[in-house]
Amino acid sequence: MSTEPLPFLPFALPEIGEEEIAEVVDTLRSGWVTTGPKAKRFEAMFTEFLGDASLQSIAVNSATAGLHLALEALGVGPGDEVITTTHTFTASAEVARYLGADVKLVDIDPATLCIDPTKIEAAITPRTKCIIPVHYGGLACDMVAILAIAKKHGLKVVEDAAHALPTTLKGELIGTLQSDATVFSFYANKTMTTGEGGMLVTRDPELAARAKVMRLHGISRDAFDRFTAKVPSWYYEIVAPGFKYNLTDIAAALGLHQLGRARGFQLRRAELAAQYNAALAELPVVLPPQPPAGELHSWHLYAIRLAEGTRIGRDAVIEALFKDGIGCSVHYIPLHQQPYWRDRYQLRAEDFPQSQLAYERMLSLPLYTRMTDADVPRVVSSLRRALVD
Numbered sequence: 001m002s003t004e005p006l007p008f009l010p011f012a013l014p015e016i017g018e019e020e021i022a023e024v025v026d027t028l029r030s031g032w033v034t035t036g037p038k039a040k041r042f043e044a045m046f047t048e049f050l051g052d053a054s055l056q057s058i059a060v061n062s063a064t065a066g067l068h069l070a071l072e073a074l075g076v077g078p079g080d081e082v083i084t085t086t087h088t089f090t091a092s093a094e095v096a097r098y099l100g101a102d103v104k105l106v107d108i109d110p111a112t113l114c115i116d117p118t119k120i121e122a123a124i125t126p127r128t129k130c131i132i133p134v135h136y137g138g139l140a141c142d143m144v145a146i147l148a149i150a151k152k153h154g155l156k157v158v159e160d161a162a163h164a165l166p167t168t169l170k171g172e173l174i175g176t177l178q179s180d181a182t183v184f185s186f187y188a189n190k191t192m193t194t195g196e197g198g199m200l201v202t203r204d205p206e207l208a209a210r211a212k213v214m215r216l217h218g219i220s221r222d223a224f225d226r227f228t229a230k231v232p233s234w235y236y237e238i239v240a241p242g243f244k245y246n247l248t249d250i251a252a253a254l255g256l257h258q259l260g261r262a263r264g265f266q267l268r269r270a271e272l273a274a275q276y277n278a279a280l281a282e283l284p285v286v287l288p289p290q291p292p293a294g295e296l297h298s299w300h301l302y303a304i305r306l307a308e309g310t311r312i313g314r315d316a317v318i319e320a321l322f323k324d325g326i327g328c329s330v331h332y333i334p335l336h337q338q339p340y341w342r343d344r345y346q347l348r349a350e351d352f353p354q355s356q357l358a359y360e361r362m363l364s365l366p367l368y369t370r371m372t373d374a375d376v377p378r379v380v381s382s383l384r385r386a387l388v389d
Contacts, residue, residue: 011327012189023253063185063198065245070181073210080129085115117145135164138298163300192258194251218242269299320386
């Protein structure tokens with residue numbers, strides 16, 4: 001008796017509900033589809049979500065845009081160096097190159113897979129201007145140590161929090177710490193989504209003002225106010241060679257409801273992660289770093305590492321999972337392995353032993369809120385067949 005194959009289980013899927021759809025339709029019918037009233041509401045709602053009225057939230061069309069705006073507003077430019085981790089997506093580093101600055105890549109702490117603060121301090125030179133820590137997978141970096149290093153050396157800190165909504169450190173939400181800026185991502189596979197989009201958060205009024213001007217072509221005033229004014233209000237000035245980084249109201253319409261569901265999304269992701277933790281405990285894998293007691297981990301990623309001596313390699317495991325109809329990925333191919341970064345800075349794998357080892361053994365399993373309780377055992381059974389049976 002034949003059985004139908006199970007449907008393909010993708011690596012990630014967004015959860016879009018009827019409220020999001022209705023809000024987008026309302027936006028389309030309103031006639032205001034670019035940056036407008038819903039983007040403003042989304043910004044206000046995000047500040048309220050973080051719970052700190054001293055913060056300003058600036059909606060942008062990607063986290064990459066937010067990182068670029070933050071560095072530009074902080075005056076990063078030619079001759080400067082920016083320190084970040086090799087174990088990240090290229091956006092964390094490329095924004096420094098946009099501005100003509102150089103990048104110093106450093107290794108990770110294998111216990112957390114986040115940037116190693118001791119490596120940061122060793123990499124500081126007279127040219128160092130800024131540190132970009134990356135909250136890998138949704139677990140907070142050691143921001144206490146990183147902020148102390150920054151204060152000691154007079155450096156700026158821009159947190160790459162693309163994975164970290166909502167994540168906490170010592171009970172405080174990422175985004176509310178004492179960094180100069182924090183940038184979140186709302187890309188399609190993140191813990192909440194606007195399709196494409198991001199949010200730059202800062203309590204520095206000068207940084208916020210500069211980012212708002214540069215977000216939309218260097219225009220000296222808010223274009224939304226100009227086009228909705230009830231009296232002639234056509235005059236504007238270009239005060240800087242800005243960028244085109246604004247978030248549309250169509251995207252913000254998604255964000256209004258996704259943000260309202262963000263804590264529920266985190267709870268479901270944490271439940272699925274706990275199921276994985278229990279089911280994988282006896283397999284030859286290293287589980288993802290777990291959050292300290294009482295802290296929130298956003299669980300954007302569930303990245304396991306194969307144990308030393310596993311009978312097959314990482315690539316073969318991925319092939320076995322795909323053969324069983326299960327999507328997975330690798331986070332990340334480290335920057336020191338990428339041709340641009342490797343060749344520009346003459347990087348060698350042996351200079352980043354922890355990231356290199358993690359990369360060689362790492363794969364990210366499906367983890368998203370639309371997964372059912374039956375999906376986790378299916379993934380684990382496939383892994384068991386590949387690794388043990």
